[in-house]
Amino acid sequence: MQDPIVAASFVALAFLLAGMVKGVVGMGLPTIAIGILGVVMAPVEAAALLVVPSLVTNIWQLVAGPSLVALFRRFATLMIGVCVGTAFGIGFLTGGATALASAALGTVLALYGALGLISARVRVRTQSETWLSPIIGVLTGILTGATGVFAIPAVPYFSALGLEKEELVQMLGILFTVCTAALAIGLIAHGRFPSSVATGSLFALIPTLGGMLLGQKVRNRLEPQAFRRWFYAALVLLGSYMVARALIKLHA
Secondary structure, X not given: OOOHHHHHHHHHHHHHHHHHHHHHHOOOHHHHHHHHHOOOOOHHHHHHHHHHHHHHHHHHHHHOOOOHHHHHHHOHHHHHHHHHHHHHHHHHHHHOOOHHHHHHHHHHHHHHHHHHHOOOOOOOOHHHHHHHHHHHHHHHHHHXXXXXXXXXXXXXXXXXXXXXXXXXXXXXXXXXXXXXXXXXXXXXXXXXXXXXXXXXXXXXXXXXXXXXXXXXXXXXXXXXXXXXXXXHHHHHHHHHHHHHHHHHHHHO
């Protein structure tokens, strides 16, 4: 995509759509943005453009909920695990070996969403959090570093713990803020976030915020059960898209 106006318009449209999805279900920004932008650029370049929009929208999301301090304390070991795991996984993203990881991630995401839609709920006892949260954090971090997408296994884990609608959305904001910060540090350490990319990432914030505002208006009108259906349907669609895109890339 050589024309800079066409390129900027494409980036803006990708982040507008991704922001709308995030506004409705509290997640999906990295998956949608990286998926669409991956048509015209390498995943590591798309992940770098994601840094500023993801960081700002997730901070916005985490401060808007009712239980910031309590949730952060409850899942502190998970957040530490995310940072450790991202440091291990970042080499896959910067090295370009992302297709298989994306396919696996998308498969799990779609399967979990499908189970949620048919009401086959998985439950995790709160007593298990002490030992399970750090493990979930490390695995999520590894996949964050490898694919630039922050979802598995933390998102199903939070849902399985039975967090309420607003708690879940706020906890996703906390998780994604930490994931974004860890990913940004990894990209900087590998020389993949120069000033030119930082400027483009800042530009992408404008359509992302616009899309998120529109999506939040939709979410505020949803009843808890309707929200859950949207949430699980979004997981199925996002996961299926990731798998299809990865398979096309593998067979190209």
